[in-house]
Amino acid sequence: MSRLGDLMKKDKYNVAIVGATGAVGNVMVEVLEERNFPIEKLKLLASERSLGSSLKFRGKEIPVEVLDSNSFQGVDIALFSAGGTISERFAPIAAEAGAVVIDNTSAFRMHPEVPLVVPEVNPDAIANHKVQGIIANPNCSTIQMVVALKPIHDAAQIKRIVVSTYQATSGAGKRAMDELIQQTRALLSGGDVVKQKFPHQIAFNCLPHIDVFLDNGYTKEEMKMVQETKKIFDDDSIKVTATCVRVPVLGGHSESVNVETVKLLTAREARELLEKAPGVKVLDNVEHNEYPLALDCVNKDEVFVGRIRDDDSQANTLNLWVVSDNIRKGAATNAVQIAEILIRDHL
Helix, strand or coil: CHHHCCCCCCCCEEEECCCCCCCHHHHHHHHHHCCCCCCEEEEEEEEEEHHHCCCECCCCEEEEEEECCCCCCCCCCEEEEECHHHHHHHHHHHHHCCCCEEEEECCCCCCCCEECCCCCCCCHHHHHHHCCCEECCCCCHHHHHHHHHHHHHHHEEEEEEEEEEEEEEHHHHHHHHHHHHHHHHHHCCCCCCCCCCCCCCCCCCCCCCCCECCCCCHHHHHHHHHHHHHHEEEEEEEEEEEEECCCCCCCCHHHHHEECCCCCCHHHHHHHHHHHHHEEEEEEEECEECCCCHHHHCCCEEEEEEEEEECCCCCCCEEEEEEEEECCCHHHHHHHHHHHHHHHHHH
């Protein structure tokens, strides 16, 4: 039985980051500082490979500690981003020790008693964290899409979504980014292309293959978007189909979203709603070639939306182009936003 009842509202909280030396963990440290999260003590946890390293937080070097089953004593909030296997093992231990876990992996996303939260979309779901002591962060591609679609769903009720993603190599980790850089250099200098992280060359190429293929012909990444969207919107009637593509971009995921609604919502009306929506920035002036670009969203927390237009081939249907930083809003920032609402409204 978790001791979540012992966790009370405080002026400052003890926070742990599991996977602190990874790409998302590093950004979690930055976002906690940028947003001035009320921290009494920050504990950085990673594997033995990171022992002896440190990260700077509020002007001080914080040493990285080795993760073990005793790491969560006195911890109020634990942010996990070290892979699903680590979360499956240690998240319940952290919750049992009295911490609220905010998990960035897919380990608990579809667990019926674990809320799957995007703060701009379903913040009230955070209240359900007490059952398991865990809150799940959705997949990065799902997060940016549902932020953009929330005002449309509220106004006109989404019936069907067809999404194609163009996902940066940072979504597959540092080794993937390094592979893109190394292959690009090799091709430009006449060298040999070495493939390690991806099954095919990623430089100057697009791979319609993210995560493993399933029996239905879709990839696990594509089915995450299908299932998570229904859970976040709490609406199993929404039909979703996805094609996820890895592209030779270092940071920032882009998506082409075709959305059919029950009620008529024109492109002009959708644009007006999106301009007022929390977490959204509309960039949609095609006369001046202004639309969201992956390059422009890096190191930003907003979800950028453009190319908003009516689908002339289908009634009650819109097309959107949605871009966001997959490491920040797609992971680290979303987790910290959840923690902010947790301490404000639910402790």
